[in-house]
Amino acid sequence: MSFLYIANWKNFLLPDQELMLAQEYYDGLSNTDSNTHVVVMPSLLTVRSLAALYDTIDVSVGAQNCSAFNNGAYTGEISAQAIAQAGCNYALTGHIERRTIFGETDRFIAQKVEQLVMHNVTPILCISDTHIDSQESLYDTLKRQLELPLAIAHKYQLRELLVAYEPATAIGNGNTAAVETISEVFTLIKKLFTAAPQSTPVLLYGGSVNAKNCHQLKKIPHLGGFLIGSASTTFATFEKIVHSH
Ligand code: PGA
Numbered sequence: 001m002s003f004l005y006i007a008n009w010k011n012f013l014l015p016d017q018e019l020m021l022a023q024e025y026y027d028g029l030s031n032t033d034s035n036t037h038v039v040v041m042p043s044l045l046t047v048r049s050l051a052a053l054y055d056t057i058d059v060s061v062g063a064q065n066c067s068a069f070n071n072g073a074y075t076g077e078i079s080a081q082a083i084a085q086a087g088c089n090y091a092l093t094g095h096i097e098r099r100t101i102f103g104e105t106d107r108f109i110a111q112k113v114e115q116l117v118m119h120n121v122t123p124i125l126c127i128s129d130t131h132i133d134s135q136e137s138l139y140d141t142l143k144r145q146l147e148l149p150l151a152i153a154h155k156y157q158l159r160e161l162l163v164a165y166e167p168a169t170a171i172g173n174g175n176t177a178a179v180e181t182i183s184e185v186f187t188l189i190k191k192l193f194t195a196a197p198q199s200t201p202v203l204l205y206g207g208s209v210n211a212k213n214c215h216q217l218k219k220i221p222h223l224g225g226f227l228i229g230s231a232s233t234t235f236a237t238f239e240k241i242v243h244s245h
Contacts, residue, residue, distance in 0.1 A: 002037035004225025007232030024235035051087025062090030068111035080115035110148030124162045153199040164227045170207025211240035
């Protein structure tokens, strides 16, 4: 599988700025080698335009969120089926900002994962090290966040499940976790996959990945890609991350 570079533009940009940045990505990434796959996640306002722009090159478009429900009377929501039709091949679920700011629970996140799987959009399950209570160990925290998504992976016989580990202390502040710590967490995540033995984890790291630290972070054993927030909103920086060895 190619190494994934997922550009999470969050809500940093306005639609016209997203379109300009998308064009820079297009110009700079048209000839990326086959071991690399870029997924751009703009706001839902521009996904259709980006999907049309990238139609002839090997860059995918993803959504940062989707509804936990099918199409229906859910004011303000956008279903997994709708984002699929808009051209999204991937979608984030369980991002820490959704868990902490918007109060999304593990059950609600699992509903989104199931909606995405049902509509052939690849879910990227984000998990973190935030506790529900002070008694919870890191292992239990990871287990709690993985339990329902793994049951869905089992139910739909998914061959792979993309899991992005993002330590809370590393997001948006320039402080990445140590390679050894991330590697230990990856080992715990792999252990938890015994609950869905037919699925292989594709392990991603997110949290302050930038042009300076990416070289070091690429040494994490079994790393399948990066989830990149603020550094992905400047193409020159994102390009350095993609091309670093
Ligand atoms: P960051 O964000 O790269 O700005 O730390 C990562 C994320 O939240 O996905």
